[in-house]
Amino acid sequence: xxxxxxxxxxxxxxxxxxxxxxxxxxxxxxxxxxxxxxxxxxxxxxxxxxxxxxxxxxxxxxxxxxxxxxxxxxxxxxxxxxxxxxxxxxxxxxxxxxxxxxxxxxxxxxxxxxxxxxxxxxxxxxxxxxxxxxxxxxxxxxxxxxxxxxxxxxxxxxxxxxxxxxxxxxxxxxxxxxxxxxxxxxxxxxxxxxxxxxxxxxxxxxxxxxxxxxxxxxxxxxxxxxxxxxxxxxxxxxxxxxxxxxxxxxxxxxxxxxxxxxxxxxxxxxxxxxxxxxxxxxxxxxxxxxxxxxxxxxxxxxxxxxxxxxxxxxxxxxxxxxxxxxxxxxxxxxxxxxxxxxxxxxxxxxxxxxxxxxxxxxxxxxxxxxxxxxxxxxxxxxxxxxxxxxxxxxxxxxxxxxxxxxxxxxxxxxxxxxxxxxxxxxxxxxxxxxxxxxxxxxxxxxxxxxxxxxxxxxxxxxxxxxxxxxxxxxxxxxxxxxxxxxxxxxxxxxxxxxxxxxxxxxxxxxxxxxxxxxxxxxxxxxxxxxxxxxxxxxxxxxxxxxxxxxxxxxxxxxxxxxxxxxxxxxxxxxxxxxxxxxxxxxxxxxxxxxxxxxxxxxxxxxxxxxxxxxxxxxxxxxxxxxxxxxxxxxxxxxxxxxxxxxxxxxxxxxxxxxxxxxxxxxxxxxxxxxxxxxxx
Amino acid sequence: xxxxxxxxxxxxxxxxxxxxxxxxxxxxxxxxxxxxxxxxxxxxxxxxxxxxxxxxxxxxxxxxxxxxxxxxxxxxxxxxxxxxxxxxxxxxxxxxxxxxxxxxxxxxxxxxxxxxxxxxxxxxxxxxxxxxxxxxxxxxxxxxxxxxxxxxxxxxxxx
Numbered sequence: 001x002x003x004x005x006x007x008x009x010x011x012x013x014x015x016x017x018x019x020x021x022x023x024x025x026x027x028x029x030x031x032x033x034x035x036x037x038x039x040x041x042x043x044x045x046x047x048x049x050x051x052x053x054x055x056x057x058x059x060x061x062x063x064x065x066x067x068x069x070x071x072x073x074x075x076x077x078x079x080x081x082x083x084x085x086x087x088x089x090x091x092x093x094x095x096x097x098x099x100x101x102x103x104x105x106x107x108x109x110x111x112x113x114x115x116x117x118x119x120x121x122x123x124x125x126x127x128x129x130x131x132x133x134x135x136x137x138x139x140x141x142x143x144x145x146x147x148x149x150x151x152x153x154x155x156x157x158x159x160x161x162x163x164x165x166x167x168x169x170x171x172x173x174x175x176x177x178x179x180x181x182x183x184x185x186x187x188x189x190x191x192x193x194x195x196x197x198x199x200x201x202x203x204x205x206x207x208x209x210x211x212x213x214x215x216x217x218x219x220x221x222x223x224x225x226x227x228x229x230x231x232x233x234x235x236x237x238x239x240x241x242x243x244x245x246x247x248x249x250x251x252x253x254x255x256x257x258x259x260x261x262x263x264x265x266x267x268x269x270x271x272x273x274x275x276x277x278x279x280x281x282x283x284x285x286x287x288x289x290x291x292x293x294x295x296x297x298x299x300x301x302x303x304x305x306x307x308x309x310x311x312x313x314x315x316x317x318x319x320x321x322x323x324x325x326x327x328x329x330x331x332x333x334x335x336x337x338x339x340x341x342x343x344x345x346x347x348x349x350x351x352x353x354x355x356x357x358x359x360x361x362x363x364x365x366x367x368x369x370x371x372x373x374x375x376x377x378x379x380x381x382x383x384x385x386x387x388x389x390x391x392x393x394x395x396x397x398x399x400x401x402x403x404x405x406x407x408x409x410x411x412x413x414x415x416x417x418x419x420x421x422x423x424x425x426x427x428x429x430x431x432x433x434x435x436x437x438x439x440x441x442x443x444x445x446x447x448x449x450x451x452x453x454x455x456x457x458x459x460x461x462x463x464x465x466x467x468x469x470x471x472x473x474x475x476x477x478x479x480x481x482x483x484x485x486x487x488x489x490x491x492x493x494x495x496x497x498x499x500x501x502x503x504x505x506x507x508x509x510x511x512x513x514x515x516x517x518x519x520x521x522x523x524x525x526x527x528x529x530x531x532x533x534x535x536x537x538x539x540x541x542x543x544x545x546x547x548x549x550x551x552x553x554x555x556x557x558x559x560x561x562x563x564x565x566x567x568x569x570x571x572x573x574x575x576x577x578x579x580x581x582x583x584x585x586x587x588x589x590x591x592x593x594x595x596x597x598x599x600x601x602x603x604x605x606x607x608x609x610x611x612x613x614x615x616x617x618x619x620x621x622x623x624x625x626x627x628x629x630x631x632x633x634x635x636x637x638x639x640x641x642x643x644x645x646x647x648x649x650x651x652x653x654x655x656x657x658x659x660x661x662x663x664x665x666x667x668x669x670x671x672x673x674x675x676x677x678x679x680x
Numbered sequence: 681x682x683x684x685x686x687x688x689x690x691x692x693x694x695x696x697x698x699x700x701x702x703x704x705x706x707x708x709x710x711x712x713x714x715x716x717x718x719x720x721x722x723x724x725x726x727x728x729x730x731x732x733x734x735x736x737x738x739x740x741x742x743x744x745x746x747x748x749x750x751x752x753x754x755x756x757x758x759x760x761x762x763x764x765x766x767x768x769x770x771x772x773x774x775x776x777x778x779x780x781x782x783x784x785x786x787x788x789x790x791x792x793x794x795x796x797x798x799x800x801x802x803x804x805x806x807x808x809x810x811x812x813x814x815x816x817x818x819x820x821x822x823x824x825x826x827x828x829x830x831x832x833x834x835x836x837x838x839x
Contacts, residue, residue: 362744366706369810373711376808380801383781385711390780399704400713400770410701418703 001095002157002606003640006123008089009045009671011068011107015081018072020670023124024642027635028661030628031644032652038670039644040187041065043612045088047184049104051115051137051149055177056186058201060138064088067671068106075669083107091123094156099124113138115149150176157606162225164210167203175202178211183605185591187612194566194590212565215594216537217603219527227521234514241266241507248500252278253438255493256446258286268512273505278497281446293490300483308476312469322461325454332451336444343440350433353426360423367419371412453482526562533597534560540596541567544589547626552582581620588614588627592634592641599637607639614643625655632659707742713774715805716741718783719815721794722802723822728793733830734775737818739766747817753833754824760833 003024010019022031022042033039044063047053053063062069068088071080089103101122104115113136120130135149145151154161154176161173181196189197195212204210213221245262252259262276278289374385389396397409410418460478467474526534538560545555553569561568567586568574578586591609598605614627624647635641645652649665656663706712720737721727729737740750740763752758775792778784783798794802806815832839 358744363706365813366712367709368706369715370706370709370712372808372810373715373805376804380804381711383783383797384714384801385709386777386781390777390782396710398710400708400710400773401704402769402773406702406704407699408701410703412709414701415703415706 002608003093005093006091007046008123011086012084013072013081017674018671019674028632029642031664033666035646046090049088049090049102052177052180055180165205174210178207182215184610215604216533218530220525220530244504253442256449266511270505273508296483296487303480308472311464311467311471311473314473318461318464325458329454336447339440339443346433346436353430357426360419364419367416533601536597537593540593541589544630548585548623550582550585552578596634610642612644628655713770714778715811717774717778718798718802719818723818730791735767735771736830738771739768741814741817760836
């Protein structure tokens with residue numbers, strides 16, 4: 001909630017102290033002063049004091065008239081006095097009744113980006129022993145950092161500014177400058193748009209929708225944020241998954257094994273994860289590792305049950321086996337060298353593909369540059385990239401090849417598409433090369449393992465052949481040891497594999513939770529409560545329009561878009577078909593309607609509406625009377641409405657008959673000499 | 681097969697084929713070439729240089745590889761022999777177009793200089809960051825590559 005209690009302008013001039021004080025206490029305040037008397041300056045001063053000048057224009061200039069920046073004119077003598085120093089101060093109050101005084105210099109030695117906040121009602125009750133702190137505005141972080149004034153202001157008003165997406169993909173808070181136009185209608189630009197003249201220079205996506213959603217505290221706003229957050233968590237879960245899967249693949253590959261049926265993308269099915277298993281290669285075929293473990297265990301058992309034979313008994317068999325083994329090792333080595341050659345070839349292929357991709361990317365960049373040059377606009381593109389000969393005006397090819405070499409040159413756009421397609425193909429080729437090399441590496445490791453074990457066996461057999469005849473068979477012992485070690489090694493790998501699979505299973509559980517969370521998000525963008533608020537807004541606008549004498553079409557035909565939150569008629573946005581007076585009436589009704597909704601519904605509306613010169617000239621007198629009575633009705637629900645007008649005073653007084661309100665009347669210039677009292 | 685024959689019997693009209701427009705490398709695009717030419721001139725002393733130097737720099741600033749090589753030669757980590765220098769026909773065509781469009785002035789048939797229009801074009805190219813890598817290279821290398829250096833490298837002499 002936000003209430004304006006007091007606005008003070010002060011300018012120290014060569015002709016003494018000038019300034020004005022506007023104290024607001026009523027629920028509905030009508031500020032009356034003639035044209036060019038400084039009403040807008042006072043209201044702009046309020047915005048300036050709160051560091052909201054970027055709401056009026058993206059330029060970082062002081063939005064105040066010369067009377068606060070350069071000189072003031074003495075109303076009695078007409079003499080101009082130069083301004084030496086000036087400042088504005090406002091006293092504001094929030095929902096908890098806390099009052100603070102905010103002061104910002106206009107012309108002064110100090111930094112204009114500083115705003116000092118006094119935590120007490122200094123303007124209405126005079127100076128006291130209050131804490132004072134300086135904040136900054138207009139700098140990066142003004143809304144996010146604790147020392148930023150807008151961070152303080154949002155806190156003071158009880159707003160938690162949501163984080164929204166920018167056009168460049170980054171995040172930023174929904175700046176307060178984008179929210180104030182929804183209830184502070186400023187004279188120069190404020191009357192032009194519904195829902196409001198919201199600044200777009202912050203490059204926030206769909207800023208009009210986001211600001212209305214926040215002000216009305218729509219659940220969809222939270223929903224959108226939750227959706228964004230969920231997307232983020234899901235993508236990090238995907239990355240984690242890929243990391244785990246890669247870890248498993250590396251583990252398998254280094255042991256010459258292959259991880260089969262491993263789910264590459266996250267899955268919720270535990271069974272899918274459990275289906276993954278290790279495989280080993282035997283005679284060019286990949287078989288389950290369990291088979292190998294069983295076979296090895298069986299062999300080991302047989303050997304363990306036998307007593308160690310003497311060399312004499314095994315020599316004959318050893319000779320034949322050694323011969324067969326030598327032949328096998330030879331075949332394996334030939335196979336390995338073929339694999340190795342294939343791998344080398346693939347590496348060369350990969351390098352050349354990478355080079356090709358790099359070349360394509362370079363060419364793509366050049367074509368994109370050429371396109372940019374052609375679209376330069378102005379006459380420059382015609383000079384840089386003429387499509388007619390600059391001398392003889394004949395049509396020319398858009399290339400630097402000799403004219404007529406090509407029948408027709410591809411357009412730059414097509415050329416870019418053509419290159420992009422090629423790049424995609426080559427990137428796929430590169431991916432395939434990586435997979436191929438990995439596969440071949442695996443084969444090299446697993447066949448290497450085989451050669452090593454066969455060579456060890458061969459060595460043992462050979463030593464048997466030359467050993468004394470009563471010695472124990474070394475080949476037999478070696479085989480037993482080898483089998484034992486192999487079993488330990490495989491068992492160890494399998495154990496680690498299962499451990500990692502368990503971790504993956506846990507991730508599958510987390511993924512299931514994420515999917516469940518996504519499924520819980522409702523399909524419809526707006527919740528029931530949101531729709532309720534929108535129809536409340538509709539009802540309020542319609543009933544107001546009837547009182548304002550809206551005439552373009554029956555007020556009951558008006559609806560508020562569920563999508564853009566703008567007024568619609570029969571599903572079409574209302575635009576030029578409205579008469580000038582009716583579009584002013586609609587603007588009044590919409591802005592007051594937003595406030596009206598906040599009575600009885602939970603919203604973030606600060607309960608404050610300011611209208612600067614509500615274009616009464618364009619509407620009929622009856623409408624102005626209607627506006628004031630509606631404003632008084634809506635304000636009576638604990639809200640503050642400030643309407644500044646220069647309408648004929650007697651008429652205003654007439655309109656206000658029987659309406660409870662505070663009428664502030666200024667006869668001449670609002671910024672006038674101030675006798676040396678203590679309020680300076 | 682029967683179905684194929686049936687379809688074929690329906691196709692009695694004459695075929696005509698239109699040749700697809702041919703893709704060309706981005707550096708042979710008119711706008712790209714003329715822009716590079718302007719950047720070469722802008723990088724030289726007095727915003728003018730000889731045709732020989734234009735050919736030399738235009739060719740070397742065209743690819744990432746040749747840019748790297750030229751930098752290494754200037755830093756004397758490589759000899760001038762390693763540098764491929766060429767007289768590029770497209771540079772002549774780009775020069776002709778640029779001269780006709782009033783972006784450059786021809787000085788005595790041997791050198792080119794940027795016109796005021798050309799200077800404006802260069803400013804726009806730099807501001808929009810088009811041909812960014814090329815512009816960066818020319819900014820670094822342009823002032824070091826005097827006419828004399830070009831002459832010597834072309835003759836494969838040390839400089």
